[in-house]
Amino acid sequence: MKKTKLLYIVITTLAVSQVYSISQINSLKTKVEQTENSLTYAEEGLGRNISEIYSNVDRKLQEYTSLxxxxxxxxxxxxxxxxxxxxxxxxxxxxxxxxxxxxxxxxxxxxxxxxxxxxxxxxxxxxxxxxxxxxxxxxxxxxxxxxxxxxxxxxxxxxEVFSSLTPRFEGESGYSAQEPYNYRMKGKIIMGSSFPSSGNSFKDIKYMVTLDDEVIKTYQADFVGVGNIEINDNFIMEGGQELIGKVVATDKLNFTHEYLIMHYVAGVREHSGHYYENEKIIAPNGTSIYDFYER
Missing domain, CATH: 2.60.40.2450 (Beta-1,3-xylanase, CBM31 domain)
Known part of the structure; x- marks a missing residue:
């Protein structure tokens, strides 16, 4: 009986010691992590300070050597x-x-x-x-x-003159590389925007889909700056037909801004994916005054 009691005492002591050890180890881990975080923060701060010093030195050198x-x-x-x-x-x-x-x-x-x-x-x-x-x-x-x-x-x-949109598609898309050809997009076009100090903001934004240059679907945005356009499309196509999806916005000066989102040719196995930086600005008389094509 005494041996059993002694055994219980030993086991209890060991258990308490183990719990205490685990607690101490966890406490030590927390302190190590806090120290590592402090060191990382200090290193980042030092890096910023060094960059700022170099930048100031470069600026002073430029001022000194400038004409x-x-x-x-x-x-x-x-x-x-x-x-x-x-x-x-x-x-x-x-x-x-x-x-x-x-x-x-x-x-x-x-x-x-x-x-x-x-x-x-x-x-x-x-x-x-x-x-x-x-x-x-x-x-x-x-x-x-x-x-x-x-x-x-x-x-x-x-x-400095024109407002600008940064539309991007988020969701699922797919296509069939063999007959019957189709193209599917489900998700949303997320829109960010920036405005110049001149006040030339947008007054209308929409997402348009064309098939061989003919408009087949239009989504009208209920905002003129930041927002999302929900889309759910499944287009059936014939071989060689060209499908284009683009955001079209009109500003207060009546200039049209086009942002290419999607481009697919039925039967072509290699799809180019979605675009993020294509932008075209067209004057009221139809003249293109700015055209940036993402490579």
Whole structure:
């Protein structure tokens, strides 16, 4: 009896010790994880600080070696007649004399800037698909100096003038590579959007499906910015027929924006899938002024 009692005591002691050990191990694991998280956070913070230091150093070096004390640009109002946007460039040279002349070079085109006090100014019109990387040329007494300055680069004029959608399809789709040909899509088109400061927002958005350029189905959106369009399609086709699905939006200036979502040719075994970055902008007179095709 004493041995049995002793055995129970030993077993109970071992069980309590094991529970305590497990508790201590779990506590230690938690502390290790917290330490690892703290180290990761510290490393990320250090990485950000180092990147910021390098960025500041690069900026200071650029300022030190630059030919100008300041420079920049302003984007004007979109001209509906010329379909162009005026951009005004301004800069102030570090060294300025009575004989200083300043030019901006756009590709092969070199244009003299107008002197206004200690500044030099130039306004030039561009199309919305232009990317602008002008070179500063400062001439004084026959000596030429050149600089490509980051603050004069204009990447996307389009986004300063027009609203933009970012539609993408989420769901299931499939097709038959042999007769009878069909194409199926079930899910939703998720829409994000951005608007320019000019206020030219969208007034109508829809998803349209065409078969050989004929509209066969339209989904009207009940929003003009962010939202979803639910779709459920099953199209029966003949060999060689072309099926296209695209989001079509109209803005306040009556420009049409088309975003390709789906493209399928019946009988073609390799389907290109869904698109996310295709965009076309068409003027009210039918002229295409912007066309980006995702490769």
């Amino acid at each position: 100008v004390t300041s420079c920049g640009y302003e984007i004007g109002e979109f001209n509906l007649q010329t379909m162009k946007v005026p951009v005004t460039f301004k800069l102030q040279p570090k060294t300025l004399t009575e004989t200083t002349v300043v030019f901006l070079k756009f590709g092969e085109e070199k244009i003299q800037m107008e002197k206004q006090g200690t500044e030099f100014v130039l306004t030039k019109a561009f199309t919305i698909k232009d990317e602008i990387f002008p070179t500063i040329i400062i001439e004084d007494m026959g000596i030429l100096q050149f600089e490509d300055h980051y603050d004069l680069r204009v990447y996307k004029i389009k986004d």
